[in-house]
Amino acid sequence: MSCAGGFIVLPEHFFQRQKKQAHQRRAIDRWFQRIGLLLTLMTLGILGILLLNLVGNGLMRIDWQFLTSFPSRRAGEAGVLSAWVGTLLLMMVTAGVAIPFGVAAGIYLEEYAPKNKWTDFVEINIANLAGVPSILYGLMALGLFVYQFRFGQSILSGGLALACLVLPIVIVATRESLRTIPANIREAAFALGATRWQAVWHHLLPYSTGGIATGVILAMSRAIGESAPLITIGALTFIAFLPPTPVLSHPPFLSFEWLFSPFTALPIQMFNWVSRPGEDFQPNAAAAGLILMLITLSMNGAAILLRKRAQRNIKW
Template sequence: MNSTDTSRTKDKAFRILGISTTVGCVLILAVFIGFIIYQGMERLSWEFLVSLPSRFAEQSGIYTAWIGTLWVLVLTTLISFPLGVGAGIYLEEYGKKNKLAKFLEINIANLAGVPSVIYGLLGLEAFVRIMKMGNSILAGSLTLALLILPIIIVSTREAISAVPSSIRDASNALGASKWQTIWHQILPASFGGILTGVILALSRAVGETAPLIVVGALAYVPFAPQGPMDEFTVLPIQIFNWVSRPQHEFVINAAAAIIVLLFITFLMNGIAVYLRNRWQNKMNW
């Protein structure tokens, strides 16, 4: 067997290994999701969505949890979107390419991999104790905004850098200023990628539990929050609370809540994919 045949055999073996691994992972994920749906569908109903939590499993619902999740998601978006996109634009378009810029790039990329509980400890000290926000939705939203800011900054920079330089050159040749070029040419061309990164970052924030537990999100809240300074709970914490109880009925409730959380996550990821494909089809470079 010559070297060419050996290379082809290795390529074929690697292809088989890759396909087998992929199929195995998908099957395991399908089994887990199927088991959750099998357990939770019997409990999933309109009453379950609009009922308050209770010590009786049959009467307990996720109303306060999904309202709290909605509050946190909206506030996190309002905080992280302008800051992350603005920082990405500055670093990519205005920042000088020197050692300091390279140092910032490395640290921003590293921050995206920091465990979420570390951000929870930072939020506890900065927002809960120093700024005295207490166990409020705003404190939790600010903490999650810090968590996803590196992801938004990196995705914004990648989307902007993917815009062909000819667009910048053509705009500058027509006499447009740097900001006019960014606002009217660069951002519209890269907005699909930016929006995809933002939505994927938010879909991660939706499922985070550790930072919210650290900043004081409660496992049991008998009322739906009415404002950003109210106490709150979210779906992941409600699920954790139910699965930690010995009664099997609460495990069924947790499975139903997981279905709702999975639906929110899949919906956000689907929207991100749709927007990315739509923007790519609109841009003809």
């Protein structure tokens, strides 16, 4: 080693060794980057192939006739009218039940419930419920809603089964969304003399709407693709009529008869067509799948937009 201008100058080979060593250590970085990229592309590739396959087989089949026709023995005349109407009505029941129950339960657990062994137990079980296979919800709905409550193999039973299925998702989304609100915002409201209910109603709910709505949409997009619980409670696969209309032209103007109507839904219709022998119905199945997929993707897109908006408007 030599000294030049007060600095210790290290010999050249020292730098070479250091450089080589750094290069070697960085090799792991480079390899992980490559493998990670490969795996990501594979995942995207699978999704892409799936979409292309559906588009290739089904896109030509989607037209006005397809959307406005009942199922038929002849593939060319068959359509998804009863299926998409059924899916729409199911989602109305599911949302109508899962949103108020889930949000209320989330608010209770996060803002009101005392923290003790009992609430810990409830929390763990809600997390577990989110992981229960959907067909078990179907079995429960069959026993409880179809037979016990005598709702029959109806839209109401189906919607309630799906609501039970997604309830934990809504509860967890509500709680997480409430948890992102800082404690000092709650305290600001309480310090001005707000009750818990006023703090929730004036502040916590408005500030967490974006997060809750995101969770609700994701829950709905999970529910919309479910077929197992619906098949379990006895949704039919061949429905050549629409449920009674909810709006009447004479008093009392609203009718809830549709709740007790038999139904089918998009995934069930699709399953029915896929499982037929012969090629005739395959384009129909792909077309129904494509519609389902588009609905799910646009719901997820809406969820992302909502989250972005919520983040933009509220800063802490």
